[in-house]
Amino acid sequence: MRSTSTAEADAPAVGAGAPAARRRGGHTWPGLAFVGPYLPFLVAFGVLPMLYALWLAFTDDAGGWAGFRNFTRTIGDYRFLPAFGHVLLYTGVWLGSLVVLVVGLTLLLHGRANRVSSAFRFLFYIPGALAGASSVLVWLFMLDPTVSPGSFLVRNVFGSHLFVESIAPGKLPFIFAMIAFWTGAGGWIVIMYGALNTIPQELEDAARIDGAGPVTIALRIKLPLIRKWIAYMVILSFATGTQLFVEPQLVNQASLGLVPDTWSANQLAFQLAFRYADFNAAAAVSVDLLAIGLIAAALIVTRTGLFRTDD
């Protein structure tokens, strides 16, 4: 635990030599035995569903080969492009807020006055306990100018004098992004803060001696060193962002249908599967989401060299 930073430094030094000979020896079975119980779950709920989704996406409901027909059919559905547009806009806004605000807040927190800093970190973290349906319900109240403690902001900054105006179509991606930021930022701030703590104190001190102010230290020294963690945050958040479901689903219920039940791509997949019983089309939409996630992850990984130092 406290030996973390030293362990990393030690490991390469111990590295080659004697343990290598032992490694080549009889460690095959034991390793597998430890991983064994996990494997059925990995296969049953990780690998198989992926393959099943792919299979469904390329076949029709009789089991025969359908080529790309499911994909062209769903893209032509009048709800497809709006749903993906909504989700991509939402994800973009949310990721932007994560990168700018989370990193910014963490840099602000990472200075002196440690007790104040940890108090703020705790306060930021509190909403993280309310994820999913709970956070949406809270924000349904927050966005209603008659009930909200922030009604001044809702009326004057948002321009909504009624609840229906708060959930106007143009505002929705930003509202969902705000809810996601509210619940998720705290956790990422804790992680980023920990990441900043791995930066050796000497670097900072040297920069300060050279005359750098706190802003310069933050932007020129700290920021580049946590690039890996920022990339990690972006990848994971991208994946969860595109699968937006519960927020628009609840707003659909609370708005009495004003927000459609196919607002997000995942909702569309759900409706296709469970309302029209068209699992092949639903799988096509899921594969689209999967592909977007993988492409984005690949881009980010290669651009930031995320896995370069890993195994």
Next chain:
Amino acid sequence: MRLAARGLRFLILAAFAAFFVVPVAWLILAPTKSDEALVTGDPLAFGGFDRLVLAWQHLDAFSDHLYRLWIGNSLLYAVSATAIVLVTGIPAGYGLAFGRFPGRRLVLSLTLVVMIMPAAALVLPIFLELNSVHLIGNALSVILPFAFYPFGVYLAYIYYATAVPRELLDAARIDGCGEWSTFRHVALPLAKPVVALVLFFSFVADWNNFFLPYTVLADSKQYPIQVGLSDLLSSTPSFNPAVGGGGQQVNIFRPELALATLLAVVPVAVVFLLSQRALVRGLVGGGVKE
């Protein structure tokens, strides 16, 4: 100059703190007020304990104590699944970090890939899988998918790979410990922080998961609390008035809904507080700055 900068820094942090905390404060205070007081009075005023008790009575009476059943379900699913995650995931992380077997890198890559995939995209195939073994309608249809938590495995793997030096394990083996004893007596006790972390993340993820239970559970008596909350929202006249009238006997208004939301958060908050230390010290490297 520096004072102004520090003042600005404090102001910005305080503004964000208000943004994060005020809605939660509202949520805690809301069940103590009546519906009219919520609308007409000060949003952050305290009402009365009697109103809180009344709100709980209304909530509990909904559909014959359905709320308690929802909380119980969530506990069952989250606790069972997290137990399985710990039992399978911690050893798996250990095995991936120190073992040398064919397919090790494959398992690791697969874990990573599945981790960054949108989990919701897998829910529909999982539903079909579970249906083909006739598990739909069973609590296992939720617990088993929940028990697959690649993020937990990856956390354990990173922890073992970076924080536990190989020499410790080798020393144990030299002393005559077999593989299992090495794990049990050396590696496992060292893993307390990551066990706490995985427990926390897995429990919270399972508690907050909406899409999977929403898809595989048809009977509202089996719902976990998150899906139950959406059911509550849609079944009550204040938010979904019936075309055709009536329904005010159901007695679920905004204070009751706020109370339902608040109580749904309590178990997570408890687990969070218990795991706070491990979280802050974190895996990420070192925790509190000297």
Next chain:
Amino acid sequence: MIQRRLWLVVVAAMAMAGCSTATNSPSSGANSPGKVGGDLTIWVDAARLPVAQAYAKAHPGVHADIVTFDGDGNGATTLQTKIQLWNRTGKGWPDVIFSEQVNDPVWMAQKPFDFAAPVKDLIPQDVLARWPASSTAQCTINGTQYCVQDNLAQVVLWVNKKLMDQFHYAVPKTWQEWASLGEKVAREHPGYIVGNIGDSFSHWIYLWGNQCPLSQVNGTSVQIAATDSHCTRVAGLLDPLIKNGTVPPLSVFTPDFAQKYGGADDKVLLMPGPSWYAQAVFDQALHMPAKQITAAPPLQWENETPVTTGQVGGGPWIMSRHSTNLTTAADFVTWATTEFNPSGAESRPGYPAYAPLATKWLEQQAANPYYAADPTPALKAAADQIWPGWNLVSYPDQPVWSTSVVTELVAGKPLSSLLEPFGKALKQAAQAAGYAVN
């Protein structure tokens, strides 16, 4: 330490959840065919909860499992997804469902849902004959009747007699008189309203009644002509009123509406709306005091005859063809639609569809002290004036109206400019549901 805590939590969880989270299949216990009794699973919305509970109380031999759900209201697809799930798993269907969506039986009776049981063998013909022909027609799909309706929801003109007398206004008889009154109200008494257009069903009030052809079914094709003159002339009539605030694009069920226009000093002068508005909206949602509201006959367009009006609801009761206790299910449905008629504050909110019960209910309403004057003549007359040219389809049109029209009205666009996009969106919904559109 953690292990021990975990163990305690698991034990507590099991204790709390009991063992009721195990597989849930309806126990077939005492379901003997032909007899009323045994298990009955009933799905109702919050408004129909009292009738289910009353039946259970009056029939102790029946073990009723009553589940409250959203009633498929406002065009939700809850029942479609649930029935698919039950079909796929082969179990879990309730015995009786009440739906707020009057078109639900249309898809319930067809593939792939195949949920509804024909009522012909379950309810005697002489009983079925006492529903009005229009109500039975709405429950008849491809020649077979699959449901019975709980209430008629004919649109009448609700009048605030107290305020109208106070302002010395005459009750309008035509849409044109109503519109000019609206202009007058905007000048003389701003803040007061003569209607609203923000509900998910507002098109059923204004467009259905005025014969706008948005849902004319012919086999598997549907005609949707949103720019027909019947539609555009209504939009032209409504636009100035929406603009001057006398017909706001706000739903009567929102707390915002109640705050602005309801309460002790309410601002509702007139409101075209269905027969169930009195209890559900004016009394319970808006808390309007007694001795203000009464009903007037539906508005006529200029001097066109016959006078036609719209319909908002109808509340079909559907029995499941998978039920193992159809006798009891039929008994319940019959009781709920032909006998259940409490008095006073608990009275049925809607005009019963079953004619003999309607007569009794009208007598009650004539003596109901909440009204300022007897509303029953208007309600009775309007029951036969629902325009039959609007057919039920398998897809819900409420969400289409909400998302393509109401959101834009809230943003300030005129209704006339929204008819075409509305028609287009309806066409897309129809095609997605498998209809051919012309």
